Amino acid sequence: MKSTRIVAHPVASFKHSGRLRTQRSAWWAGALVLAATFGLATGTNTSAQAQSFTVLHTFAGYPTDGGNPEAGLLMDAAGNLYGTTRHGGNNDSSCTDSGIGCGTVFKLDVKGKETVLHNFSGLDGANPLASVIMDAKGDLYGTTRFGGRLQDCADSGGAGCGVVFKLSGSKETVLHRFCSVGDCEDGAEPWGGVVMDASGALYSTTYFGGSSNGGVVFKLVGKKETVLHSFTGAMDGAFPTAGLIMDAKEHLYGTATSGGDFNCGCGVVFKLARKKMTVLHAFKGSPDGDTPVAALFMDAGGNLYGTTADGGSSDNRGTVFEVSRGGKEHVLYRFTPQHNDGFRPQSRVIRDADGNLYGTTLEGGDAGDGIVFEVTKDGEATPSVSSNGTTARSGIVWAIENQNANNVPPTPNCNSTTTFEPAALHAFDATSVNSGELYSSRAVTTKIGGARGFPTPTIFQDQVYMGTTWGPLHNRPEVDVFGLCSTNVNNNGQCLP
Numbered sequence: 349m350k351s352t353r354i355v356a357h358p359v360a361s362f363k364h365s366g367r368l369r370t371q372r373s374a375w376w377a378g379a380l381v382l383a384a385t386f387g388l389a390t391g392t393n394t395s396a397q398a399q400s401f402t403v404l405h406t407f408a409g410y411p412t413d414g415g416n417p418e419a420g421l422l423m424d425a426a427g428n429l430y431g432t433t434r435h436g437g438n439n440d441s442s443c444t445d446s447g448i449g450c451g452t453v454f455k456l457d458v459k460g461k462e463t464v465l466h467n468f469s470g471l472d473g474a475n476p477l478a479s480v481i482m483d484a485k486g487d488l489y490g491t492t493r494f495g496g497r498l499q500d501c502a503d504s505g506g507a508g509c510g511v512v513f514k515l516s517g518s519k520e521t522v523l524h525r526f527c528s529v530g531d532c533e534d535g536a537e538p539w540g541g542v543v544m545d546a547s548g549a550l551y552s553t554t555y556f557g558g559s560s561n562g563g564v565v566f567k568l569v570g571k572k573e574t575v576l577h578s579f580t581g582a583m584d585g586a587f588p589t590a591g592l593i594m595d596a597k598e599h600l601y602g603t604a605t606s607g608g609d610f611n612c613g614c615g616v617v618f619k620l621a622r623k624k625m626t627v628l629h630a631f632k633g634s635p636d637g638d639t640p641v642a643a644l645f646m647d648a649g650g651n652l653y654g655t656t657a658d659g660g661s662s663d664n665r666g667t668v669f670e671v672s673r674g675g676k677e678h679v680l681y682r683f684t685p686q687h688n689d690g691f692r693p694q695s696r697v698i699r700d701a702d703g704n705l706y707g708t709t710l711e712g713g714d715a716g717d718g719i720v721f722e723v724t725k726d727g728e729a730t731p732s733v734s735s736n737g738t739t740a741r742s743g744i745v746w747a748i749e750n751q752n753a754n755n756v757p758p759t760p761n762c763n764s765t766t767t768f769e770p771a772a773l774h775a776f777d778a779t780s781v782n783s784g785e786l787y788s789s790r791a792v793t794t795k796i797g798g799a800r801g802f803p804t805p806t807i808f809q810d811q812v813y814m815g816t817t818w819g820p821l822h823n824r825p826e827v828d829v830f831g832l833c834s835t836n837v838n839n840n841g842q843c844l845p
Contacts, residue, residue, distance in 0.1 A: 404460045410449035411438045419479035429456040432476040442470020444494055444507045450474040466520050470495050473511040478541030488515040491538040496525035501536050509536040512568055524573050532557035534573055535564040540591025545598050553588040562586030565620055577625050581607045584625055585616035590643040603640035614638035617671050628675040633659040636679055637667035642696045655693035665691035668723050681723045690719035
């Protein structure tokens with residue numbers, strides 16, 4: 349029997365499973381045990397380690413400090429942190445929003461002391477959305493969405509189309525100003541950060557610009573820019589918001605938020621080998637996701653992992669997905685409103701040595717302001733401590749409830765007047781079973797076979813396999829399979845096409 353890992357996160361609850369489907373398979377014989385309590389990976393109940401939270405720096409904003417940091421951080425070998433803020437700094441004359449600054453690049457040392465390394469002023473860039481990278485010499489590289497050539501550019505209202513910059517200490521060098529070629533054929537508005545190859549060349553994407561104004565993938569050697577691909581908005585996608593990742597062969601991988609499938613235009617996962625574009629997966633909305641806005645994560649085997657902000661279930665709450673090296677996509681989790689498990693993930697996921705994925709959602713959870721989640725290796729979404737919780741859950745109790753008042757299977761007779769209502773699948777916190785359910789199949793219409801007591805389920809990927817003492821298909825014991833259903837279900841508990 350597989351175990352479900354239960355972990356603690358200092359944010360809102362993340363609850364198991366989604367819309368249900370039931371499938372009947374060959375009849376099942378065997379004993380049903382009284383209860384199934386799942387612990388951590390070892391199968392035992394282990395208390396989570398205590399966690400602490402420390403505020404290292406509070407941004408003061410314009411005009412003395414940065415404000416509104418949107419990107420992640422970079423840590424150097426000494427433990428110093430580097431990042432950007434979208435607003436703040438001491439300049440705002442050429443920015444999109446007057447009075448809040450053009451943004452900064454900052455450093456936070458190991459003692460928590462912040463130093464503003466650079467205040468953007470417009471001509472040298474404005475409003476960075478992504479973090480920075482560092483070369484072997486300690487120089488920093490990044491992008492700003494606006495600034496540079498101060499002309500009208502798509503969303504900027506005349507505040508420039510963005511730059512790529514280098515920062516040596518506190519000295520900034522603008523490596524490229526976008527919209528420098530024709531009608532922004534070199535790209536416009538880079539939202540994502542840069543990656544660097546072994547020779548020091550930089551690569552990234554822009555949201556707009558290119559031959560079809562659907563964005564570009566570009567390469568920058570020194571101050572010379574080359575467009576590697578212009579997105580057309582057709583099968584190759586359009587409007588990439590995230591930066592790129594690079595494999596050992598210096599092939600590039602990324603996402604585009606639109607285009608791809610002609611019936612949906614829900615975005616793509618792509619590979620770029622030099623200038624050869626390959627679409628690894630085109631999203632179709634439901635059931636596999638829509639609008640991938642975040643960068644990808646690649647494991648040692650070359651498999652890619654990411655999120656979509658929409659699509660997945662019929663409620664369009666987003667997904668966590670995997671795309672194999674060969675381009676086969678597998679949805680690891682679909683966010684659903686029934687379980688208050690967060691929705692609209694827009695950040696990159698990371699993966700630990702055991703194959704578990706971690707990420708965040710922009711919205712949802714207990715307070716409605718997003719969550720931190722874990723998806724285990726087998727695609728199981730696991731509960732976590734809520735933002736107002738005090739203890740970590742150490743396991744789940746799964747139970748089938750037989751709705752027949754006498755808890756006896758009905759007589760398989762056409763003239764029988766015995767009534768038998770659908771059973772229900774429940775999940776409880778093993779440390780406090782009476783505190784409320786983590787999950788109930790009554791969230792959707794489903795009918796399954798009867799069961800006495802608490803049978804032992806087996807969990808694999810997105811499905812729960814559980815034996816019953818009676819089933820309506822063959823009037824005998826069977827195995828019912830519970831899993832994510834991308835659409836609604838009919839009165840028999842089956843997924844609708």
